[in-house]
Amino acid sequence: MSLKHFDVTADGEVDLKITPDGAASAEPITVMQRFKETVEKVGDRPALCVSRDGAWQQWTWRDFYEDVKMAGRAFIKLGLDAHHAVGIIGFNSPEWFIADLGAIFAGGFATGIYTTNGPEAIEYVVNHSKTQIIVAEDKKQLDKILQVHQNFEHLKAIVLYNDTVPDVECTVPILDWDEFMRHGADVPDFELGHRMSVQKPGQCCMLIYTSGTTGNPKGVMITHDNVTWTSATLAASLPNMTFGKEHIVSYLPLSHIAAQILDMHAPMILGATVWFAQPTALKGTLVQTLQEVRPTVFLGVPRVWEKIEEKMRAVGSETTGLKKKIGTWAKRKGLDGAYAIQQGRPVPSGWGVAKKLVFSKVRKALGLDRCKFFATAAAPISKDTLEYFLSINIPIMEVYGMSENTGPQSLNIPGKHRTGSVGLPLAGTELKIHEPDQDGNGEICFRGRHICKGYMYNEEKTRESIDAEGWLHSGDIGRVDEDGYLYITGRIKEIIITAGGENVAPVPIENLVKENCPIISNCMLIGDRRKFLSLLVCLKSEVDPETTAPLDELTPQTIEILEAQGSKAKTVTEAMDDEHVLKYIQAGIDEANKHAVSRAQKVQKFKILPRDFSVPGGELGPTLKLRRPIVVKQYEELIDSFYA
Template identity: 55%
Template sequence: MGLERYHGVGILGFNSPEWFITDIAAILAGGFAVGIYTTNSPEACQYVAENCHANILVVENHKQLQKILQVEDKLPHLKAIIQYKDVLKEKRPNLYTWAEFMAMGSDVPDTQLDSIIASQRPNQCCTLIYTSGTTGQPKGVMLSHDNLTWTAYATGLHVRLTDANVAQESVVSYLPLSHIAAQMVDIWLTMRVGGATYFAQPDALKGTLINTLREVRPTAFMGVPRVWEKMQEKLKSAGAKSSTVRRKVATWAKGVGLQTNLSKMKGGSTAPASLNYRLAKKLVFRKVRKALGLDRCTKCYTGAAPIAKETLEFFLSLDMPVYELYGMSESTGPHTISLPDAFYLTSCGKVISGCETKIFSPDEEGIGEVCFWGRHVFMGYLNMPDKTEEALDAEGWLHSGDLGKQNTDGFLFITGRIKELIITAGGENIPPVPIEDAVKEAVPLISNAMLIGDKRKFLSMLLTIKCQVNADTGEPEDELTEEAVEQCRKLGSTATRVSQIARGRDNVIDTAIQEGIKRVNDKAVSNAQRIQKWIVLERDFSIPGGELGPTMKLKRPVVLKMYKEQIDNIYKEMVTPKLEPGNGGRHTNFSPVEVLL
C-alpha cells in the first residue's frame, strides 16, 4: 500500500480487534500508529491526518468513511483507505475492505517486514497521541518504542498485575483508544502480562457497558470519573426502590464499609475482619459487585479527569475502593498510582518506580507546578518545537501544567490546572474544580457545574440537571433521571423535566440549589471564593454537544464560547453585588436567575 517510514496510519473507529491489529502493524511496519477520535468532525480528521502525513487511513464504517471522503482531496499523502466493518456502499480507487487488505499481505515476504523491524531503535517514535484540543489545536504527542514498553513494564510491576502463567488478567476495552489511558491499559499492559482484552459495544457509554462487565467479569477496570458517577447514580436509584428493611440494611452496611476502609487507608489494624464487616460483605457488598460485573475485579481505577471525594467515599462504603491514578499523554499515561496498601482519598497516589516528581516553584502551602522525570516522558510534539520547549525544560523535566503538592509520605494531590485557574479582577487565584465538586455534592440534583469568574469582579456558576441520555445519539434529553425525580419529590417539587426547572421555573428547586450553594459559600476561605450568581441551563453537557471531551472531561473554552450570551447576562450588573452577613452569597436585591428573565 506504499506506507513510507515515519508516516502515519490513522485509525478512526470504535475499539475492536481490527483497531489493535492496525495499531501494532503500523508500528512494526515502520510507520506511526495514530488514533483519531470517532467524535471528530471531517475538518478535525483532516488536521490529524495531514499533520502526521498519513499514508493510510483505517475507518470503522460508512459513517466514518464519509468524513474522510469529504476531505480526501486535501490529504496529499493519503494512498489508501480501509474500511473494517460493514459492506462497502461504493467502489472507489484505493478503497479496500478489511478482507481485501488482509489478503494483500499474503504476497509480502516475511523478510521484508523483518528487515524493517530489525532497523528500528528503542528511542524512535512509533505512536502519536493527539491531545483532544481543549485549549487549541491538537498536538501530536510523540511516543517512542521505549516509552511504551518501559511504561507498560514499570506500571505492571507497580500495580502487581498477574502474569498469565499464574492467572490471566482480563479487561474491557471501551474508552477511546485514541487516548493514552485506553491504549496503555487495553493494549500494552494487557499484552505485557499475557492478559485478555474484551471489547465492549460501541454504545458502551450510552448504557450497555454494564452488560459487558457482567459477561466478562474483568479482573481490572479503568473508569473515567463520569463512568463511576453514572454507576453511583444507578445504584442510588435502585436502592431508592428497595423495601424499607433493605434500605436500612444497606445504610448500615455502607457505614461499616466506609469505616473499615478508612481505617485501612490510615494504616489501621490488620487483624481479621470484624463480624460486622463479614456480615455486611455477605449481605450487601458481594451482591453489589456482582450486579456491576466487578465481583472478580481487584483493581478498580479512575483517571483522565478529577473525581469528586463523595463518589470515592460512596464506593469505599461498598467495600469497592476506586484507586486514583494520574498522568498525561506526554508521560505515556501513568505517573502516580494509588495501591490497596498505599492510597489516600483525593490523592493520585505515589510515583511509579523509576520516575521522579518535582513541585516547581511551590507557594507557602507547598503548591506548585507538578513536573515529571523518567523513561515515560515523551519525545516532544510533532512539528511543534516551540510547544516542546514549553513542556520540556533543559534538564528533561516535563512541566505538566497541573498544580499540586506532595505530603510527607509521598502522596501527590492535584489542586488544579494552571490554565484553568480563575484569576478574578481583584487578582485572587481560584482553582475551580474543588468548588464545582462541592456544589455537586451539596446539591445531588446537579449533573455538571462550571465556575466562571476569570477577570470578573465576582464568581458565578453554570449548572446542569441530571437527565436521561438518548441511547442512540448520546444527546441529553429533557426527561430527568429517576434519581433526579426522586430528589425533586423529596424537596417537594413535581418536576420531571429539565425544562420545568431551568431559567428559574421551579421555585422549590431554586431554593434548594441556593441553600446548597450557601453551604458551600459558608466554607469559602474568602469572599472572593463565594459564588454570587448561578443559572441552570436548558440542557446537560455532553460529548455530542461539544461541552465534554472524549473522556468526559469538561472543555471549558468551548463552554465559555457556547454560553457567552448567558454568561454576559450574569455580569450585566456593573456594580459587584454586596453580600448580606450570613446570606452565603445570595443577592440582596434580586434572585440568582432574575438576570436571565
C-alpha cells in the first residue's frame, strides 16, 4: 500500500514519512504538545519581549502559553469552527504570535496576510481560506478590510490588537485586544482541550499563501508534523545552541514561512527569547534593535544585508589615513582567512590580529557580537555581498527552500560552508536532480517530512508539484557537487523573487500594463534579485511581411493614439524619447499599479526598447512564448542602468 503523500481538503490527513532511524525517525508531535514541553522545561524564562513606551515588556513561556489558551477559547466563543482560518495582518508582535498559536490550539489554521496586500488581495485570501476571524494590527489595516468586508463569505468577527476600535459600520463585531482576550472566559477548559487533543500530526495547522505565475496565490497547507519536525531538525543543525539561552530578533513578515519557522517555532524548540523589532525596522531602526538585543541567531533577506553593506561602505569611504589602510588590510586578510576556513586550511598570518583590531569591533557596532549563525534566505544573494561580509568575518550562510517544504531544504553551517552554494540537505530529507543535463543541471526535487500537505482545494496544482512518489518538484534548476553541496543555477518558473524576498508573478502585471496602454505590443517585468520592479516596453510597430522581423515604423493605430496625446512620433526611434509618449506610458503603468497587491509589486521604472520582441530577434520562441533569459542577456546594460 502506497503512502498518502498529499491531501487538499481542510480536515484531511497525510501519511508521515517516518524512517526506522536517523533524523526522520523522531516521534511525531503536534504544535500544542511541543509548546507544552517547552513550558514544562523553561516556563519562567522570558519567551517574548517587545519595546513599548520606551520599556521592554516581557512574557515568560508560561505567560505566553496561558495567553495562547485564552486566545484559543476566545476564538471558539467567537465561532471559529475546526479546520477554518484565522487571518492575521500586522507587523510582528506578541499579539501576532498569540493569535497564530491560539488559532491552532482552537483547531483552526493560522493564516498570515501580508501587510502590503491591498483590499482585493485580502479578499481573495480571506474567502479562499474560509477565514472566520481576522486579527488586524491597526486602523490602517482595518480600513482595507472594511472596503471589502461585505464580500467576505465566512467572516464572523474582527479583532484589533494595537489600536482602538473606531466608530464604523461593519457587518460583524469588531473587538479590541483586551475585549477579545476576555471574550472566552466562560469557555470550559475541556472544550479547548478537546479541540487540541483531536488534532493529528498529519493534519494542517497553518496556511502560507504563495504567488503563482497566473495571479491568485496558492494556499500551502503546512501540517503539525511539518512544523514541529522541520523546526526541531533545523534547530539541531545550528551551531552551539544552548537550550534556554538563545536570542532572536523578529522583524521579517510572519506571513512568510521563513519567519514562521525561525521566529516562532524554532525558538519553541530552543526555549529561546524572541525580541520584536519596531515596525520601522526595515526603514532604518533594525540595527538599533540588534544593538540592544545582541541576538545569537540572525536571518536577513538579501536586501537587509545589502542595506547594511551600503551603509558600511559609505562609512568606509569617509575613512582616511592609517585607519583606512588598516581596514583595507584587515578585509584582505578576512577574505583570505574565510576561504581558508571553508577549505580546511590554516588562516593566513595576521588574521587573528585583524579579528581583534577590526572584525570584533564591527560585529559589536552592528549588535552581532554574540551571533553564532548569520543567515540569508527567501531570495538569491550576490556573491559580492557574501564576500564583503566574509572579509569582515561575518560568514553569511545561505539557506534554500520554499513554502512547500516548510522553509529549509538545504543550508550552509559553520564548518560545512561553501560560498556560492546553498549548502547540504537538511538532515533526514532527500534531494535529487531530476533529469540532469550534461553539466549536471536539472530540476531540484526533494522529499521528506517537511513537504507540505498540498495546496488547499487545488488538487491539479498539487499534483503538478508533488509526484506519485512524494517528490516535491521545486521549479528551480540546480546541480550538486561531488561533496553534496547544492548550487542554484536557474529557475524554471517565471516567478520573480525581489531582493526583499517577495514573490511576484510577472504575467498578470505585464498584461495589466498592456491593457491600460494599448500602444504597447510586448513588455517584460524585471526584478529578480533587484530592489524594485522595472519594465522593458515594446511599442506596436509594422512587421516585415517576409521575415516577420519588426520594423521601425509604428502602426497606424499607435500613431493615431499618440497624435491624440500631442506626439508627432511616427517611428519607434522618434517615440523612445518623446515626452508625450513617455507620459502616456507612465499613466498606463500608474493605472496598473493601482491593482498591485503590495508596494513591492508596483513598477517603478520603464524604458522603451528600440524594437519589438520577435521570433527572428530571438526574444520569442516558436510558439511566441517570451524567452526571458534571452531578453535579460540582450538588454543587460540597460537593465543594470535601472538600478545603478
